[in-house]
Amino acid sequence: MKQLKIKCWIEADGEKYYGPGPHELLKQIQKEGSLSKAAEKMHMSYKKAWAMVQRLNQFSEEALVILKKGGQHGGGAEVSPYALEIMKEYDTLQLKVKQLIDQEGKLLKFLK
Amino acid sequence: MKQLKIKCWIEADGEKYYGPGPHELLKQIQKEGSLSKAAEKMHMSYKKAWAMVQRLNQFSEEALVILKKGGQHGGGAEVSPYALEIMKEYDTLQLKVKQLIDQEGKLLKFLK
DNA sequence: AACCGATATGTTTACAAATACATAACGCTT
DNA sequence: AAGCGTTATGTATTTGTAAACATATCGGTT
Numbered sequence: 001m002k003q004l005k006i007k008c009w010i011e012a013d014g015e016k017y018y019g020p021g022p023h024e025l026l027k028q029i030q031k032e033g034s035l036s037k038a039a040e041k042m043h044m045s046y047k048k049a050w051a052m053v054q055r056l057n058q059f060s061e062e063a064l065v066i067l068k069k070g071g072q073h074g075g076g077a078e079v080s081p082y083a084l085e086i087m088k089e090y091d092t093l094q095l096k097v098k099q100l101i102d103q104e105g106k107l108l109k110f111l112k
Numbered sequence: 113m114k115q116l117k118i119k120c121w122i123e124a125d126g127e128k129y130y131g132p133g134p135h136e137l138l139k140q141i142q143k144e145g146s147l148s149k150a151a152e153k154m155h156m157s158y159k160k161a162w163a164m165v166q167r168l169n170q171f172s173e174e175a176l177v178i179l180k181k182g183g184q185h186g187g188g189a190e191v192s193p194y195a196l197e198i199m200k201e202y203d204t205l206q207l208k209v210k211q212l213i214d215q216e217g218k219l220l221k222f223l224k
Numbered sequence: 225a226a227c228c229g230a231t232a233t234g235t236t237t238a239c240a241a242a243t244a245c246a247t248a249a250c251g252c253t254t
Numbered sequence: 255a256a257g258c259g260t261t262a263t264g265t266a267t268t269t270g271t272a273a274a275c276a277t278a279t280c281g282g283t284t
Contacts, residue, residue, distance in 0.1 A: 034259090034260070034261095035260080035261070036259090036260065036261075037260095046261085046262095047262095047263085050261080050262075050263090067260095067261065067262090068260085068261080069259095069260060069261040069262075070259090070260075070261080071259095071260085072259095073258090073259065073260075074258060074259025074260035074261080075259070075260040075261050076259095076260070076261090077260090077261085
């Protein structure tokens, strides 16, 4: 079974910072309200998830993730309204990419 | 400076075997007529290039690279006519992919 | 038969990335 | 002030990948 695959991401200063991984992380943060729980759900170490959030915030015009420590529930994480816009843009981009591979995949003889 | 990037490849049985790397390797083999020279040009170890060729041949209907050892010039490598077809298909696919990112990149607000 | 330049293959070493472990810091609640 | 759950950060360990090194193999030429 052969398959055509495509992946797209955003680079800032030659360094990739927004792609499938960070996109999924943002969705988990939105769902869990916690960076540590989001990392666990993705089977990713907390350190890696934390570093990912730093890059996301650093290279964006506005912060994508707001982290809070201490407080009632010990702290937490949430995605900013700006992040929601970006996530939506990335989703629609992925949709168009998927349409392309579905269309072009049929034309490739070496997929057989 | 932010940039939208995209990459496409072919997987066989969930394992990626044809992508930018192998594609470039085939072009170098075609130019050099030698696997070791092609690997050197790509700053890649001979072992890695050799393993890449094995995967390419294994997952393809017909062999993509013909390796010959011994003989007048010690041996050599060449791409098959079938490989030329695949390389051409991949080139046109990349072109269409590039057109997509050029088109969609303008619509993304978070590229600014 | 000896030589040559390329492929073929195994072993070792080096490096990078991810994880695991440990601990501190924070702020609300009680 | 003590406890809690989370973020924040440093260090050590593991893991996986790539390169480096060594050697064997092949087949034509001389």
